[in-house]
Amino acid sequence: MKQVGIFGKRKSGKSALMYALTRHKVKATFKAMEISGVTKVMLVDTVGVDVEGSTAEESAQSVSVALMLICNDSFEMELAWISKLRKAGSSVIVVISMADLFDDGGAALAAAVEEVSGLKALCVSAETGAGVVELDEEINRRLA
Ligand SMILES: Nc1nc2c(ncn2[C@@H]2O[C@H](COP(=O)(O)OP(=O)(O)O)[C@@H](O)[C@H]2O)c(=O)[nH]1
Numbered sequence: 001m002k003q004v005g006i007f008g009k010r011k012s013g014k015s016a017l018m019y020a021l022t023r024h025k026v027k028a029t030f031k032a033m034e035i036s037g038v039t040k041v042m043l044v045d046t047v048g049v050d051v052e053g054s055t056a057e058e059s060a061q062s063v064s065v066a067l068m069l070i071c072n073d074s075f076e077m078e079l080a081w082i083s084k085l086r087k088a089g090s091s092v093i094v095v096i097s098m099a100d101l102f103d104d105g106g107a108a109l110a111a112a113v114e115e116v117s118g119l120k121a122l123c124v125s126a127e128t129g130a131g132v133v134e135l136d137e138e139i140n141r142r143l144a
């Protein structure tokens, strides 16, 4: 089974995002009556990448798709993890998490990340649900 890993610092919203994605998946699945869709992918929540000896290290070796959460403008550690994840063969999706906390919905932070990494970031809020559908679609594209 393919795995989708959720990476980010402690308190970056990893667990909340996992629940938001799961809720969306289950709802969408019941709507489409595609029960099989539920088991196709395994979502993996990880301990913070800022935790010494983190299990995120192991997960980084086994995920097909990695969500790298960034929630503020100190994201050097996250950039290093993006390189690490890509080297391990994962397709990395950069997520500006807790996007509802930004006046601009995370747009400026997404632009700053894109400027230094060349990667487009998706702004998502587990709280309001903004961007969850788009993120799910992007995950599905990467898994295809
Ligand atoms: N406003 C807001 N708060 C969030 C969001 N996601 C998580 N939080 C809050 O941020 C804190 C850390 O979230 P959590 O998912 O446990 O982070 P984790 O340590 O990365 O798993 C909790 O108090 C959450 O309620 C979000 O999208 N918006």
Ligand SMILES: [Mg+2]
Binding pocket: 014, 015, 016, 045, 046
């Ligand atoms: Mg957590």
